[in-house]
Amino acid sequence: MEKKLPIGISSFEKIRSEPYYYVDKTPFVAKLVEEGTYYFLSRPRRFGKSLFVDTLKQAFLGRKELFQELYLEKNWDWSVRYPVIHISFGAGNILSEEDFLLRIKRILKKNHKTLQLDWEDSSDYRASFEDLIEKAYEKYKTKVVILIDEYDKPILDRIENKELSLTLREHLKNLYGVIKDADVYLKFVFITGVSKFSKVSLFSGLNQLRDITLSKEYSTICGYTQRELEEVFREELQDKDLKLIKCWYNGYSWLGEPLYNPFDILLYLEEKKFHPYWFETGTPSFLVKLLMEKRFYLPELENLVATDSLIGSFDIDRVRPENLLFQAGYLTIKRMFSLADKILYELSYPNKEVKLALNEVLAEYFTGDTGEVPLKTRDFLLALEGNQFEKMKKVLEGLYAGIPHDWFRKNELSRYEGYYASCFYAFLCGSGLEVIPEDITNKGQIDLTVLYRERVYLFEFKVVEGEEGEGKALAQLKEKGYHKKYEGKSKEIYLIGIEFSSRERNIKGFFWEKIN
Structure with missing residues (x-):
């Protein structure tokens, strides 16, 4: 392996330059690597998924200087550095199939350049992805890390257009299908998204993939707990009404401790007023139309009981309001219980916002x-x-x-x-x-x-x-x-x-x- 890997620009590095903004989630990095290889995590938009992905990236790149005074500083093998393939669909919206194909090509080309690998221009993105993994493994003489952020965003961008969303699903299926056959080259794979779409090969093709979305031990991997909020932002909260902040922004839960959305908290502390900051970053027009189409009785949103199938993976052909409401963050789990050996979830709004x-x-x-x-x-x-x-x-x-x-x-x-x-x-x-x-x-x-x-x-x-x-x-x-x-x-x-x-x-x- 070459002595030094290219590192590029890091959002984690930027956050670490303002320490009070960063809540230490690095214990989860060590835990993930110790316990497995393939992971999937679903969380609503603006919930810190991308920052956590970049935290993983910088750890695998061996940038110990960024982890000073964090848990990982003394709980990670810094002697080994890994080539990291980072795929993200977070920026911008996919407008068409052609736009999507250009985006894939651009992402793969950028990864080739970052890893200092020769790029062969091709319209076959599957072959380009396979080539990227194999060449990275051969060049750096060590296994490869794959981090995929917002894996489902192309589908969500166009979900109102069923024909196009189905086409994009097939392309994603082909792209992610490469991972299944690349096991021998891979050290670690971490995939994030908002929704768990079936038929994109991730959940059917990767037998070892562990979905940690509702794993209690990973429930606070993103977001701020009450303790984290009060410890990290102690000075900024001295003259603030903690009870009101909790009412407005706390309450998200994935079978663990209630959480704050980091996006809301940071903007609230900056603007110093209560406002639906997170909500305004999205446009739930498709969801609203779906509620109307299904004649959904809105008061049920206060106390909705759902099964695993209603909040788990779903297909574009059969989108249900309960599923989108939960996965998009408009509803959250208030409690889990069982009836007749069937696991049920009580859902409701997370907070006042x-x-x-x-x-x-x-x-x-x-x-x-x-x-x-x-x-x-x-x-x-x-x-x-x-x-x-x-x-x-x-x-x-x-x-x-x-x-x-x-x-x-x-x-x-x-x-x-x-x-x-x-x-x-x-x-x-x-x-x-x-x-x-x-x-x-x-x-x-x-x-x-x-x-x-x-x-x-x-x-x-x-x-x-x-x-x-x-x-x-x-x-x-x-x-x-x-x-x-x-x-x-x-x-x-x-x-x-x-x-x-x-x-x-x-x-x-x-x-x-x-x-x-």
Whole structure:
């Protein structure tokens, strides 16, 4: 092996130049190498996957100077350096098949150059990848490390275009299939992504591949724990409300300790205000459309029970909302339990940021709004503050009036009670209100409960055939005595029955009554 390997530019090196920013995750580097060879890790975007991949890269390149005072400094064999092939699809978006093929060629060519290997121009990316692995092994006389970051991003970039995403899947299958036959040359393989797509050869072709996504021992490999946050950012947090920070940004879990998204924390400390920083880095348009297409009852997002198959790998041909919601980071695991020998997962929003921002987007989409939801939110909150029920009704009428008529022509939304309830739920959650969907009492379930200051508002929904409301929703609330759950706990309790006309497709009955 030659004395010195090319190292290139390192994001890990940049982070290490500002030590307070870096949380030591190097114990996981040592653990991974000690326990296996092939690994896959799924985490949402902006969760520190790329930084961890670069940490692995610098360790295998033998850059001991970057690991001073970190765990790996004294727990790694620095006498051996390995050639590293680094493939990342993180930068930019794939626009077409041609764009994708150019990207692969560029990535492989760059790796040849970095490893000081001769490049032979070819349209056969599979052959070029095989050539890269074998030449690196021969030149440096040691086994090769392969690090693949954002392996699935080309598919996710174009997931709304099924034909193109299937084409890209086949190309990725061919590319990653090379790894299976290169075992004799490989020291270590680590692959990251957001989703676990089936039929890309990784999960069927690599028999030794260990998926550590839901391994409790690796649950904190990315992200900050509460202890890490308070220790590393102690000075910056001295005058901050830790409880509020936790409410906004903590809560992601993969069967281990709850985590903060590093992207949120770093921007919060820089900007010094609460804001959905992570959420705004993505556009969940495909997911929103999928929820609409599946007539997903949005209040279920608060407490969704899923199986392994619903949160595990999935195929482009059969994309389910539960799967995307979990893998993209909009839902997280709150607990794991079993029934009849079947492992189940209880999913919910990780934190306030996601719940508020996602529902604001959902409210805009589900009502066909063109940007006026923030104004309606303001008006509704002002009406709620003053207990002005007629104003509440007018705001909601305006909200439902925006639902595109094309949606009604394509299906029977006008008779779909859950759709109206979903719109209202998304609107309330996006407003930042404390909402309890399907609030359970000893008498049954309240459709929606809103807690505001020292008041409680209990909502019941009905779809009626006529143009005028009949008061049935309010009557049911009173008859069931749902309010008794909150007697003695709140100063004021209000019952609100909302009835929708299937003919007029809007509110036709808005009845309310104060209990105490």
